[in-house]
Amino acid sequence: MDFQLEEKGQLVTILLAGELDMSVSEQLGQLVRTQGRQHERIDIDFAAVSFVDSAGIGSIFFAAKELLANGKQVEIINIQEEIYDILQVLGFGEALGLTLRKAN
């Protein structure tokens, strides 16, 4: 997994790339939490994500849940069709009460 950060005032976009599986879950959760503490709005860009599993996505789920509970704004954007389908089966957006935004 690779990532880049784009900051615009209180908005940070985390551009994730590669495979989000169990081996990166801890690092991923930490990344979202850290950025969430420093910004009011966190967009997680999935455009370059080629794989997700329940452990990888689970770490984003628990981190995002905390941020939402603290009044922060979290969005998952630019999701590829295949990955979107997997997130739907995992119940990711539904469980967080988020609208998942597909890539155009």
Place this chain on the structure above:
Amino acid sequence: MLLCDQCPENPGCTNCLDGLKANGMGKKVIPPRPITATHLASGAKLKAELRAVSRLTIGLRTYEKWPPGRYEVELSADYRIIGSAGPSLDKQCYIVLDIEKVLRKEDILERLLLEEFHSWHLSHELEPSAILSKLGPEEEKQRELIKQELQKLSILRQLQKLYMFVWEDGQLKSLEGGHSPALNEIGEAAIAEAVEKALGSGQARREQVMSTRLHQIYDVHVLPLNERTCGVVILDVTEAVAAERERQMQEWELYRHVLALVTQGKLVLLRDQQMYQMIKKATHCFTQRIDQPTDLAGLRQKLRESLERFAFASQRVLPFIVAVNEAASNMLKYGNGGVIDLYWSEQEQKCCVVVLDQGLGMVLEELPKLTLQKGYSTRQSMGAGFQVMLQYCDKVGLNSSVFGTRMVLEIVRKKRPV
């Protein structure tokens, strides 16, 4: 007359027999049997031990002064002896009763039939304390404890085959008299081993022991009482174990039916044999060990290459990889990793991924929740791993036991429309 008080350790002593005046026709009662004798004139009840018997006399070890007269000795409700004793001397500890009548179930005799007495003695259980050697007064409590424990178990005896013993100073003494059939089946060495462990730890032990011919199962309970004495109870649990196994099989079948029904046949509980059947005609493609999360990427790569080689539709490849990846992640989450094998069946046009872990296995009762309930997980994750597998595989076979969990994930290559 002085008794040796060492029965049965002193076989050379004949003091108790000599007192019977039976011209060598008497027999020792081994082990001595505690009895209560009623003095018929006064109704007084006196405790004694039956030490020796002959056709016309019985010898009783006494601990108190006995008035002369007629006595009724009750061996059991339907087996009594009426006899008379002459005046006892001070400090006399051995009373010989001249038999007047022997009251048996249906008739009255004037003689004691020794063979009959002997078989009665063997078939009627002694109180545990009767075969313990003399203990100091401070050990009375322990004697009482062993008696209570074994008496509790005697209720069980009415329900199943149960054998009771006392282990004392390296010797196993049966409370039933004679040699217990359970001992022949298990062998005394197995019991000695359990006793040694119990005495060493001072804790009660329960061990399951197979008979030497492996056709019976016994539960051996050892209750240590002091450094050298244990109560030992052996239960024949063969039938109970068989009944439990049968019940578990029925329960397993029920779960199999229900899980298959609610998943439209996608989730199938498999027996070992069925699991083998699923892959026996298939060709083995690769094996991948999963010991750490970083092994997952290698698995996905190999899997992708194989699925593409077998020309699976591209939109099915990633979802199936996700499903197999979930099964592999579960091995790391719930076990210590495991092995994944891919098979290809040309005949059935399908890929089977066999996932084998050595984890704790899944409890049958937990299976519906684990496999079907979204968000149910015993670890921190989305708890949707099984939903993914059921969604993206054509069939999921599951075989779980205390030895670990085995799964078969199947994907069938659909015929392309002509």
